[in-house]
Structures are given as C-alpha cells and as structure tokens.
Amino acid sequence: MGTIGDLLGELPWGLHDAFLETLHVDYVAARLELTVRLMMSKYQDRDQRAMIRVDGLVYCAVEAPDARSMDELEEGPVWIDAGSGIARNAAPGIPEAPEGCFVHWLFVRDWNAFIHICGKDATFTWLEPEPVPARADTGLLYPGDELPEPGVGEPDSAPPAAREVIMGPSIDDACADLPWGLHDAHLEALHVDYAGGVAELTVRPFKSDQRTRLRVEGLAYCAVDPPDPRPERPGALWISDGSGIAPSATEHIPAAPAGCFVHWLFAHECNAFIHICGRRATVA
Incomplete structure (x- = not known):
C-alpha cells in the first residue's frame, strides 16, 4: 500500500x-x-x-x-x-x-x-x-531577504480573469425534462474543476440506462459529507434530491450567495448529503 x-x-x-x-x-x-x-x-x-x-x-x-x-x-x-x-x-x-x-x-x-x-x-x-514560473502569487522570504519591488513578478503569474456566469436554470429547472428528475437516480461520478468554477455529475436517471451529465457553472461550493456507515462495496450512489439546504443536513452548510442556488443530494447507502451551490445548471 x-x-x-x-x-x-x-x-x-x-x-x-x-x-x-x-x-x-x-x-x-x-x-x-x-x-x-x-x-x-x-x-x-x-x-x-x-x-x-x-x-x-x-x-x-x-x-x-x-x-x-x-x-x-x-x-x-x-x-x-x-x-x-x-x-x-x-x-x-x-x-x-x-x-x-x-x-x-x-x-x-x-x-x-x-x-x-x-x-x-x-x-x-x-x-x-519540469517546473515553470509559479502561476499564483506565491513566494517565500527568508531572514535577510529583501522585499521585491511592487509589481515585479513572472510574466504569466497573474491568474486569468474569471469568466462571468449569468444566473440561469437551477438544478430543478435543468432536470425538469427527466421523468423522475434526480429522484432515485444513481450518481456514478463527481468532477469538480476548482480552476474553472464548474462541477459535473454523471448520473443514471431512474428507469433509464442512458447516462446524463449535469453541469453546474459559477460553482460556489460542492460539499460532500463523510459516509455513515461506509458503503460495503464500491458502486454508483443511489440518490434522492431537493432544493435548498437539506433540513436534516449538518449546520455548517452555508446559505447561497446572491444570484446562486443550493441543491442537495442524499446518498442512501452512505446516509450522507452532497450540497452543490452555483449559478447555472445544464443537462446534456
């Protein structure tokens, strides 16, 4: 190991x-x-x-x-x-x-x-x-080092400008054409791109063999509770869902910022919640 x-x-x-x-x-x-x-x-x-x-x-x-x-x-x-x-x-x-x-x-x-x-x-x-010039505003000083002049840095050290995401459909809206929405769906994969502010979920809707990809842009957070108990074997997570912060979720889930939504998924085998907060959801 x-x-x-x-x-x-x-x-x-x-x-x-x-x-x-x-x-x-x-x-x-x-x-x-x-x-x-x-x-x-x-x-x-x-x-x-x-x-x-x-x-x-x-x-x-x-x-x-x-x-x-x-x-x-x-x-x-x-x-x-x-x-x-x-x-x-x-x-x-x-x-x-x-x-x-x-x-x-x-x-x-x-x-x-x-x-x-x-x-x-x-x-x-x-x-x-090989290593490249740091792509974030990093750097250490040791005793005796001089402070760098303001504005001096590697040419590519500035982060790219954030892409504006206009508030769009919520997850409920995006999944409205699925007969059962995300209720009794199976979550196969979760991908969070912190650099791009995007979360993508691969799900199998209830009574469907066709996979669906749910994409959330303008991601504020994606919180995943620890399992209680641990699943006995690996596999897709059987989920139900709802809008907002789940009433029985832990107290540390923050409210959605202005212009964002929160949506919860409940993984039955894990007895645990996933909360997703973002600005725009789409289904493909």
Missing part, C-alpha cells in the same frame, strides 16, 4: 502550499484523481502540475467553506496544506480508515475547511515535464 504521504515525501514541499485544480471521484471504480500544482523551489516561485490517484477509494469527504469565508471566495485553484490521518480540527464524523487503508487530509485555506481522502493505494504522475 502506498499512501499520499509516502508519494510526496521526497518532494521539496509535498502538498504544503500546493494548489488543487480539480477533484474527480469515480464511485463505480472506487477511484479518486486530484490535479495539483506543487511548489518546487526554495522560494516557492516555481511550480509543477501533477496528478495524484487513489485506488480502492473508501470515501472522499469535502467540508463546505466556512460561512464567514463565502463573501471572499474567488474562482480559481484552491490553496492547500496537507497531512496524514484525520485532522485534529476537522468537523466530527470523519471515519477511521479500515484495515489496509490510509486517511489523508487537505486543508483549504480560503475555505477554512478540510477535505479527507481514504483509500487503499495512491500513485503519482507528473503532468508537466
């Missing part, structure tokens, strides 16, 4: 001060993939994109952003720290790892919230051949 900590132990910074760009959960294959940019130089002025894959996924729990952070959230990759085990300050309910598995936490600084990943085996792949 290789853990995430084992994989990154020889790198200059590991996942400390890294940027998480995408998170993909394949519930059918019990697999997780993270796209990250890792700091690769002493002064954190160079980074390199990589993929971390976790097979034998037991769960991936994503806390919602702290309500006090909602007004300051910006679209783009999220700045993280990381460590092994269950974080001491995590919300209650994170399950211990079963025998032969590991748990690793990511702390998203801008959310003041954690992501916990539990699985059997982790692998690591570089997506870029």
Whole structure:
C-alpha cells in the first residue's frame, strides 16, 4: 500500500502550499484523481502540475467553506496544506480508515475547511515535464531577504480573469425534462474543476440506462459529507434530491450567495448529503 504521504515525501514541499485544480471521484471504480500544482523551489516561485490517484477509494469527504469565508471566495485553484490521518480540527464524523487503508487530509485555506481522502493505494504522475514560473502569487522570504519591488513578478503569474456566469436554470429547472428528475437516480461520478468554477455529475436517471451529465457553472461550493456507515462495496450512489439546504443536513452548510442556488443530494447507502451551490445548471 502506498499512501499520499509516502508519494510526496521526497518532494521539496509535498502538498504544503500546493494548489488543487480539480477533484474527480469515480464511485463505480472506487477511484479518486486530484490535479495539483506543487511548489518546487526554495522560494516557492516555481511550480509543477501533477496528478495524484487513489485506488480502492473508501470515501472522499469535502467540508463546505466556512460561512464567514463565502463573501471572499474567488474562482480559481484552491490553496492547500496537507497531512496524514484525520485532522485534529476537522468537523466530527470523519471515519477511521479500515484495515489496509490510509486517511489523508487537505486543508483549504480560503475555505477554512478540510477535505479527507481514504483509500487503499495512491500513485503519482507528473503532468508537466519540469517546473515553470509559479502561476499564483506565491513566494517565500527568508531572514535577510529583501522585499521585491511592487509589481515585479513572472510574466504569466497573474491568474486569468474569471469568466462571468449569468444566473440561469437551477438544478430543478435543468432536470425538469427527466421523468423522475434526480429522484432515485444513481450518481456514478463527481468532477469538480476548482480552476474553472464548474462541477459535473454523471448520473443514471431512474428507469433509464442512458447516462446524463449535469453541469453546474459559477460553482460556489460542492460539499460532500463523510459516509455513515461506509458503503460495503464500491458502486454508483443511489440518490434522492431537493432544493435548498437539506433540513436534516449538518449546520455548517452555508446559505447561497446572491444570484446562486443550493441543491442537495442524499446518498442512501452512505446516509450522507452532497450540497452543490452555483449559478447555472445544464443537462446534456
């Protein structure tokens, strides 16, 4: 068994001060993939994109952003720290790892919230051949270093301008043509693109063998509760759904910002909720 900590132990910074760009959960294959940019130089002025894959996924729990952070959230990759085990300050309910598995936490600084990943085996792949100038406003100073002049930086260090997303259909509206909506559907995969502010869900609607892709743009958050209990075997999640924050959901789910909606999914086998908050939903 290789853990995430084992994989990154020889790198200059590991996942400390890294940027998480995408998170993909394949519930059918019990697999997780993270796209990250890792700091690769002493002064954190160079980074390199990589993929971390976790097979034998037991769960991936994503806390919602702290309500006090909602007004300051910006679209783009999220700045993280990381460590092994269950974080001491995590919300209650994170399950211990079963025998032969590991748990690793990511702390998203801008959310003041954690992501916990539990699985059997982790692998690591570089997506870029070598480090490049850091694509975020990063950098460290050590004792005796001089402050850089304002405005001085690498030419490509400025983040791209956020794409404006006009408020459009809610998830209920987008799924209106499905005979049963998302009720009794099966969720096969969840993909969150933090860099693009998009979440995509691959679902099989009730009484249908045809997969449907639900896309949410202008994503404010996608929160995934830890399972209680853990599913006995991997597979698509049997879900029901509704608008707003689920009445029996945990109290830390923040209200939707102006111009956004919140929608909940309930995974029956996991006895857990997924909350998605965004501006526009479409179905393909």
